[in-house]
Amino acid sequence: MAGQTTNYLFDYPTSTDYVKDGATAIQTLADDVDAAMFSALKGKKAGMVLLQTQTPTAAGSVTFDNVFSATYRHYSLILDCTTTASTAIALQLRTSGLSTIATNYANQRLVAGGTSVSAARNTTVASFTMLGTLSTTATSVRTNIYSPFLAQATQFDQNGIWTSDGTQIEYVPYVGAHTLATSYAGIILTTGSGTMTGSVSLYGWNI
């Protein structure tokens, strides 16, 4: 007697069914999967796809190589980590296994702390800073990376949380760009000093 899976009720044959009916059973299973996927996604592709998560321990840097491709246009990076020092974590683009460390990055930020707001711009720096003065307590931040695989300037944005002690929170809307019209295949995150421990996940966006 045939059975069904627990969650989506996909039909499957039992071990006593005839082998000659195997093709029909597989078609029934395929139809069930197709119907379930169509119902869940309405015929669309998933909007965001988790490409990879790394869980570094005491890392000075974390690299994702050959992760950018024509499959996805834009990407998001989620960083959840603690560090051994209150330090910056910088993001740099990579191609052919090499980091782009020339001063072709630029950024603009607002910093809201307490009742004061300030702004600053850097036009020739060697990285896009993920977090300015990262706390040694757990910190999370999401950074979007726009069109890194295309031969055009790559842009970044993030809503950051800067804090030196875990309680003096500063809200930092932060945007930037790598100004060269070059295609890149990956990224590297590097601590200014000390190490980081936690998880780093990279997602691709379908458009």
Place this chain on the structure above:
Amino acid sequence: MEHLMATKSEKSFTFIYDAETDEFIEREMNTEELENQKLILDESIAEKAFYENQKNNRASALAKLADLGLTAEEIAAL
């Protein structure tokens, strides 16, 4: 250099994922990577100094406004 020496003695590690080979690699950071880390530290220190200087200038300006007779509410409204 002091930073580089300290990092080497602590044996900083790098974690690498290569999507082309689907491999995870964990190894000690090489000289190029340590130099890059030093560059990032220098930029971080410069940025932090700029930011602290900006905060100090603002605090000084607010104190001068208070000396001119503006109330705390008036200053906060600026």
